[in-house]
Amino acid sequence: MTYDVSPLFSPLDIGGKTLRNRIVMPPMVVNRDLGGAAAREWYGRRAAGGVGLVIIEATSVADVGGRWSADDLRPLVDAIHDGGALAAIQLFPGVRGDPIVPADLSLDDIDVLINNYHIAAQICADAGFDGVQPHGAHGYLLNQFFSPLKNTRTDPYGGSAENRMRLALRIVRTMRGIADAAGMLILYRHTPVGPGYGIDDSVELAQALIDAGVDILDISPASDAAPGDRAAPFVPLGVPVIAVNLLDEPARALEVLNEQRAQLIAVGRGLIADPDWAIKVREDRLDDLVTCIRCDSCHADLRRGVPVGCVQWPD
Template identity: 35%
Template sequence: MTLTLRTPISIGGLQLKNRLIMAPMQQYKGTLEAFATDHHVEHYGRRAKHVGLVIVESTAISSNGRLWSNDIGIFTDAHVKYLKKITEAVHVHQTPVFIQLSHGGRKSAPEVTDSLVAPSAIAFDEHYGTPEPLSLAGIHQIIEEYRLAAKRSVAAGFDGIEIHAAHGFLIHQFVSPLSNTRLDDYGGSSENRARFLKEVLTAIRGEVGSDYPLIIRISATDYYEGGLTPEEWARIVKPLESELDAIHVSTGGNLSIPPADVYTAYQLPQAAAIKQHVQIPVIAVGKIYSQSLANHILQDQLADCIAIGRPLLDDPDFAEHLLQLAAK
């Protein structure tokens, strides 16, 4: 069978009409209270027609975990009705939509954060400042906030959830040895550093049930010696695979160290490395903007889906053009 962008695929029990995914890209248009606005409804609805799946931008599960002062959140029941307008706009096009749930940890916006927390008292930079190490009670509280956010996600009409474990935010901070120097059950070995992720996943899965699609976005490398690698991530994800429906592979963000070069498909090697070890679909992302390259990746089984972000910001019809080319 020849795989192309137009080939359908299942994420858990959810059938996607094609393998092109709208990646989560921050809009910086939320209100001070983190409510979604008409901008979000128009933005996602306008771009939903041709992609197989829309993933809404990072959405805060806690008032103390917002990434920016103008992001959106799902940390109260009042947020649900605004997010529901987004899912309804996307569903007009018979396209499923996931929400990306996040907590910024030590990278939470200082302007709207009352208590900066992280696995360890290690600052990301001077702008954010030094966080307080989370107590066990604090860890359990945030896990409960993830569960409640998942409950609200279902109420808002989302078809699935992406757990944000990438780009240096709280879950990534726990998993990486560069930001986690704890000596308790949440630090040290790979298994211990992944414990917070596992418990978040277990709490969400317990809330939404076994058939609701859950995927995870990771940063497969920290771009620094002693940091995370695709191989370690594969070892971490493997025991969790039965609870996950796909893995979305990005890179970086835990340190202020950019990749040496951002070239076409620069994150594909990490996605391909992880795909060797897992059975669930792998989503590749990062400057994969031509139909020929996307189809090559899929046909060679380097990844199972392609996510695109920035081109859809510039051109809401980019997916249509890309898929038309793929059909020739």
């Protein structure tokens, strides 16, 4: 079947940057050293495959500046730029596999964490990134701070909605000055419905995040049951919104854009399965697409700590 795919390939100007199209590679941990050749190959290959924006996987703020310097990360950014895409990186508050919860953090720990985001933002700016994204989704620490059921604190970071938003807002504000100086965008990934909160609460958070300096909202329902349909309530807030989940089906991605339920669509597993997803869709070669069969093997790789690959696209 032939579609009018042009809405997917309309450029988007934001904060002095231009995304060449509406297709985003969402953050996906692929267990390759971000300072090494394998990560450059993986991400550069997907940029060359035609997406507009690559968001590099959840990366500990402590590792940015600890494990990797700006000089270590710059070749990765260059590889993505050489492929014609913008480059952002998702910054994760903790260490993967170490399940810290809000109650674990002292007030000093919180200040250290915010400072780590500040340092990481500067290193990302020095490395040439176009964007940084605090990971506020999927039930991880920042998401838990927002949840009235997961956040049991009784200090200024727990209790009222204002208090539960405080950490995320401080993180965004500490990055904003650096982002302004570097011309870098701030994205924020959030799960719109979670323990003890719903869409209206999330819209309130999103407005506060925008007021603090967020340029792009990345709305990730974290469930295959919600294929790109939870982003729409955030569109009226006025910043570009990324929708995600099962949008590697081109008709579904187009529906989201045509119905203005989001300005950008993210293709995750579809890009693990076929790095040329965007080129093939643009050239109307849908029969050539290597499709994700939802086998979960990439997630299994992720959990085993081995380089993530795809049963459909063997290396």
